[in-house]
């Protein structure tokens with residue numbers, strides 16, 4: 001990340017503002033949302049797309065620069081085939097429907113994850129959306145699809161090794177530069193909806209110093225108010241990055257105000 005001018009949280013203390021620059025979300029609880037209403041799980045996924053649309057709008061209004069959401073994990077292939085194929089179709093349809101609106105709103109769209117198992121229609125829709133929005137800077141929206149934190153680190157290490165024949169050691173900077181989120185600062189705030197308190201192989205490397213926020217709200221019910229609650233919780237945290245509270249007050253750093 002050093003290449004892009006972002007501070008690695010383990011190499012130096014990053015500057016921190018009261019509004020998180022980068023929020024990463026595990027959008028969990030679609031199935032339970034549907035089950036509570038005696039609806040098929042798929043209805044929860046469809047409603048989840050609406051919740052994402054609202055969250056994107058709210059993120060823009062609040063000046064958040066990077067929003068990264070987990071849509072499909074590398075382990076979600078273990079689900080029933082009909083659910084997997086529904087999710088893929090929903091991804092394609094949502095992309096086709098929303099891409100012009102994303103572009104009009106100045107959103108830069110990216111997908112991170114292993115695309116090798118995606119069908120060609122999905123690959124084309126992703127490429128078209130990424131190309132169309134490549135010049136936008138208002139909000140960097142990244143969808144993690146067939147993403148796994150371990151896959152990300154292993155792929156990065158392999159790219160580093162491939163670039164330098166005979167290399168015997170890899171550095172943090174070299175790995176950083178090859179990770180799928182190398183274009184972004186590390187997430188300031190991680191949110192998981194749906195009540196589970198785990199990372200589920202999301203951004204393992206990048207979450208090193210992120211503030212973690214867990215809510216019982218099921219993803220389809222997540223809205224601007226829920227986002228504000230998460231940000232309010234973030235603003236109460238003291239981000240020490242290894243230092244003591246006393247050190248923070250000595251330098252007039254509250255831990256969360258730039």
Ligand code: IPE
Nearest residue numbers: 027028029030031032033071
């Ligand atoms: C998150 O909701 C969406 C995906 C993982 C694709 P779930 O489908 O995991 O919903 P729950 O956890 O079963 O309620």
Ligand code: IPE
Nearest residue numbers: 026027028070071072073200
């Ligand atoms: C994590 O949710 C992945 C996504 C939200 C895409 P899961 O529902 O798959 O996670 P686990 O299985 O409960 O850990």
Ligand code: MG
Nearest residue numbers: 028029030194
């Ligand atoms: Mg789940």
